[in-house]
Amino acid sequence: MNTAASSKSSLSEQAWSIIRTAILNGALGPGAALPFQMLQNMCGMSVSPVREALTRLVDAGLVEVEHNRGYRVTLLSSAELHDITMFRIKVEGWAIEKSIELGDAEWEVNIVSTLHRLGLTPRDTPGGEGQFDLWESRHLEFHRALTAACNSPLLLQTCAQLYDKTDRYRRLSQTVENTPRDAHAEHKDLAKAVLDRNAPEAKKLLAGHYQRTAGLVAGYLANDTTAPAA
């Protein structure tokens, strides 16, 4: 028998989740070194599953490795943010376009309901810690709903990866945002354009939505890279 709590996933899966979460919520900041001893303590397991988790995080772009010289959390840069944003506008735009073309009634319903649920979830203020995580997951659900009908595993997978890659930047934007723009209004407009099956308008709104966020954060990111932490 196993120690309860965990479902039935492998240790490397757990390690992946633990380390990834720590990177995304900033406990392991950009540039932070990731020595094995520390990660093994953190995950409560041996070196093998930790290594496997790191390998996957490298593929996802959250971690970098230099052979025989260890792993470290990937830096953030305004250059990368711009690159990702540009690509994301295109890819997610394609996915939404195809979804508009192929989506059925159930797809529409799911957009409406995920949007509504997102609207009920404040992005910050109360609860402190886990609040943003909750908003994040509902935000993700909404964006997934928009593209869900595109009928392309590859497009969906790429969107998911890009969403992951922008997570840390999105959290920065929350911290930074001095001009409290009405993000939910943007989401509502976007959903409306999609439900109206107006692809060009939807793509335009999506682009604006992302570029606005990117612009805000880019200013905070100074030139190219953030300073290491921890």
Added chain:
Amino acid sequence: MNTAASSKSSLSEQAWSIIRTAILNGALGPGAALPFQMLQNMCGMSVSPVREALTRLVDAGLVEVEHNRGYRVTLLSSAELHDITMFRIKVEGWAIEKSIELGDAEWEVNIVSTLHRLGLTPRDTPGGEGQFDLWESRHLEFHRALTAACNSPLLLQTCAQLYDKTDRYRRLSQTVENTPRDAHAEHKDLAKAVLDRNAPEAKKLLAGHYQRTAGLVAGYLANDTTAPAA
């Protein structure tokens, strides 16, 4: 990338290269089981580096894993081929468009030279074994040259991944092709459109180029999945 095992790389890098090559050239066919004992013999090393290599191949989509039930080579399907082709036309088309916008003289020179070198390399007939690998690497160089000036690491990385994912289908097309179309003429036309800075024409030719190949191979792939081999 590296076909042969290079001098000072890690064992897991070698394992990755060995297994990946075996999958691409068909020694490990679609659906083939990948037990560790076999892979360890094949690579001449212990379990750890093999595991790491497999993890990376799973991320690349060449291998699939079922927890506690082993790894196997991903199947080919006409559905996946169509999905990849659609996405590739969009992504690579966009990369070419941006390259046309930003490319300088050196970029042009590189297109001309890689095209010429590709033209000198027969795709099959002589030499047998390694011949197609040589053509493959030059073909890759040519396509890389077209998109090289797009100034987006993410786009280039995605193009590279998609090229990798289509490798096995491309080899099938070589085997299958009963109508010996003039592939090199298509490459020349594409290069001309790019050098003329005619983005719409280039994208049109690219789309036709890929769709033709996909159509040919899709017919051979029957319905959805190929039978396992070896």
Added chain:
DNA sequence: ATTATTTTTATTTTCGAAAATTGTCAATAT
């Protein structure tokens, strides 16, 4: 004879330690 249950075998996953590599720091030489 067929289904269920236990035992055996084969494979994957994880561990803990050995081997290999890199980084540190003092001692010596220039």
Added chain:
DNA sequence: ATATTGACAATTTTCGAAAATAAAAATAAT
């Protein structure tokens, strides 16, 4: 004082075996 060398320490990478899990075979039961 600066640079070079060599031992030592810290860390990564790899190994080989133990633990855990799934598949197969054999035995028992209906």
